[in-house]
Amino acid sequence: xxxxxxxxxxxxxxxxxAAYNLARWLTRDxxxxxxxxxxxxxxxxxxIGSLKGDDARAWFLTIVRNAxxxxxxxxxxxxxxxxxxxxxxxxxxxxxxxxxxxxxxNDESKALADAVEALPVAYRExxxxxxxxxxxYKEIARIxxxxxxTVMSRLSRARDLLQRSPVLHAxx
Amino acid sequence: MNCKQAEALVAADADGEVDTLRHxxxxxxxxxxxxxxxxxxxxxxxxxxxxxEVPYFAASPALHARVRATMDATHGSVPSWKRSSxxxxxxxxxxxxxxxxxxALAWIVGTAVLAWQANxxxxxxxxxxxxxxxxxxxxxxxxxxxxxTVKPWLSARLDYSPPVQDLAQQGFPLIGGRLxxxxxxxxxxxxxxxxxxxIDVFVRPVASPASxxxxxxxxxxxxxxxxxxxxDWLAVSDAEPEVLSAxxxxxxxxxxxxxxxxxx
Numbered sequence: 001x002x003x004x005x006x007x008x009x010x011x012x013x014x015x016x017x018a019a020y021n022l023a024r025w026l027t028r029d030x031x032x033x034x035x036x037x038x039x040x041x042x043x044x045x046x047x048i049g050s051l052k053g054d055d056a057r058a059w060f061l062t063i064v065r066n067a068x069x070x071x072x073x074x075x076x077x078x079x080x081x082x083x084x085x086x087x088x089x090x091x092x093x094x095x096x097x098x099x100x101x102x103x104x105x106n107d108e109s110k111a112l113a114d115a116v117e118a119l120p121v122a123y124r125e126x127x128x129x130x131x132x133x134x135x136x137y138k139e140i141a142r143i144x145x146x147x148x149x150t151v152m153s154r155l156s157r158a159r160d161l162l163q164r165s166p167v168l169h170a171x172x
Numbered sequence: 173m174n175c176k177q178a179e180a181l182v183a184a185d186a187d188g189e190v191d192t193l194r195h196x197x198x199x200x201x202x203x204x205x206x207x208x209x210x211x212x213x214x215x216x217x218x219x220x221x222x223x224x225e226v227p228y229f230a231a232s233p234a235l236h237a238r239v240r241a242t243m244d245a246t247h248g249s250v251p252s253w254k255r256s257s258x259x260x261x262x263x264x265x266x267x268x269x270x271x272x273x274x275x276a277l278a279w280i281v282g283t284a285v286l287a288w289q290a291n292x293x294x295x296x297x298x299x300x301x302x303x304x305x306x307x308x309x310x311x312x313x314x315x316x317x318x319x320x321t322v323k324p325w326l327s328a329r330l331d332y333s334p335p336v337q338d339l340a341q342q343g344f345p346l347i348g349g350r351l352x353x354x355x356x357x358x359x360x361x362x363x364x365x366x367x368x369x370x371i372d373v374f375v376r377p378v379a380s381p382a383s384x385x386x387x388x389x390x391x392x393x394x395x396x397x398x399x400x401x402x403x404d405w406l407a408v409s410d411a412e413p414e415v416l417s418a419x420x421x422x423x424x425x426x427x428x429x430x431x432x433x434x435x436x
Contacts, residue, residue, distance in 0.1 A: 005243045011391050014303045016239065018410070020231040034235050041239050057392030057410065112225040130187065131222045134412045137189050156183055159218055 008045045015057045018133055019064045025128045026068045028117050032075070040067040058135065062143045065125070072121075079121055115165040123158035130155055173201040178208045186215045188414055228368045294374075295397065295406060297354045299390040301361070302372045302408040305350065311370065312348035312363050322349045326360045334360035334375040335403060335427050344371070344419055366419070369411040373423065378404050385424075387417045396420040400427035 019040060023033040040063045051059050072079055116124060122144075129140045141148045173181075178201045184190050185198055202209045231239075305311045314325040319336040327333040329351050338346040344364045352361045354374065362373040378399055385398040396407045396417040405427075407420040 017230045024229040
C-alpha cells in the first residue's frame with residue numbers, strides 16, 4: 001500500500017480542494033462533506049492502480065461523486081428518490097426556500113448561493129462542475145455517468161431554475 | 173439560423189462547447205435577433221454572478237490532517253479521527269468497494285486511450301514542480317505584484333533574465349515568483365492568479381527557434397505552451413484550458429525583446 005499512498009499523495013492529493021468543493025455543494029454541510037471526501041480518499045488510495053490517464057482531477061471527482069451517492073443512500077435516501085422530473089418544480093416554490101435562514105445570514109450576496117443550494121442534487125452537481133470546476137461537457141458526462149445531451153439539459157434546467165428563483169429576485 | 177436553433181446553441185456557446193462554424197452563424201443570428209441576444213445576456217449575467225457570489229469551498233487544515241491520517245492508516249496504524257463505533261470501516265470494506273470497483277473498471281476502459289506522456293517531458297516535470305510548490309509552502313519565494321521587483325530577483329539567480337509582465341488588467345494579477353530546477357537547470361517560475369486558480373508560468377530561453385504552441389492535460393492539470401521570440405513559455409494550472417492557452421500565448425506574443433543577462 002505504500003506505493004499507492006505515495007502515488008495518491010503526488011497525483012490525487014493536489015485536487016483535495018476540488019474534491020471538498022464538490023462534496024460541500026452536494027452534501028450542503030461542512031462535516032458531511034469532510035466525511036464524504038475522507039471516504040473518497042480511502043477509495044482513491046485503494047484503487048489508484050486504475051488511474052491510467054492524465055486526468056486525476058476528473059478521476060478523483062468521479063470517486064467523490066460515487067462516495068456522495070453511497071453516503072446519501074444511507075443518510076438521506078429521500079433526496080435521491082425525490083430527484084426526478086416531477087419533484088423538481090418544488091425547487092422554485094417560494095415555500096421550498098427558508099426565508100428565515102436567509103434573514104439569519106443577513107447577507108444579500110448569499111442569496112445566489114442559497115438558490116444554488118436549493119437546486120435538486122442532479123442539477124446542482126452539473127452546475128457546480130461546470131461553473132466552479134470549469135469542466136467541459138464531456139468531462140461532466142464522464143464524472144456523472146450520463147450522456148452529453150443530459151449534461152446540457154441539466155445545466156439548462158439549473159440555469160432556468162436559478163433565474164426564476166425567488167431568492168435571486170428578492171435581491172434585485 | 174432561426175431562433176429555435178439559436179436557442180439550443182446559446183448556452184452551449186457560452187460554455188465554449190460550440191465549434192467555430194456554428195459559433196459564427198450564431199453570432200450572425202444574434203446581431204439581428206433581440207430575443208436570443210437577451211437570452212445570451214441572461215446566461216452570461218448569471219455566470220458572472222455565480223462566479224462572483226457562489227463560494228468555492230477549499231479543504232480545511234483539519235480535513236488535510238484527516239486525509240494524512242488516512243494515508244497513515246493504510247500503512248496499518250490506527251487513524252486518530254476514527255469514530256468509536258467503527259462502523260465506517262465496517263461498511264467501507266463491504267459492498268461499497270465492489271461498487272467502486274465497477275466504476276473504476278469503467279474508468280480504465282475510458283482512459284486507456286490516453287497514453288501517459290514521456291517522463292522526460294518538460295511539461296510533466298513542470299506539473300511535478302507545480303504540485304510540489306502548491307502542496308508545500310514554497311509556491312512563492314519573492315512575493316510581489318510589481319514586475320520590477322520580481323524580475324531583478326529572478327535575474328540575479330539565473331543566467332538569463334526572464335521577461336515579467338503584469339496582466340492584472342486582463343484578470344491575471346502577478347503575485348510573485350520562485351526559482352525551480354527543471355531538467356537539471358534553474359528555471360524562472362512566475363506565479364499568477366486567475367479567479368480562484370493559481371497559474372505557474374515557467375520561462376526559459378528558447379531551445380529551438382521553431383514557434384509552436386500546444387495545450388494538454390497532465391495529471392488533471394492543464395499545461396499550455398507557447399514560444400516567443402526569445403523565450404519558451406509553459407503555464408500549468410487547473411484553470412480552464414482555453415483561458416490558460418490564450419494567456420500563455422499572450423505572454424509569448426508580448427514578450428519584451430531579450431535583454432542582456434544581468435547579475436547582481
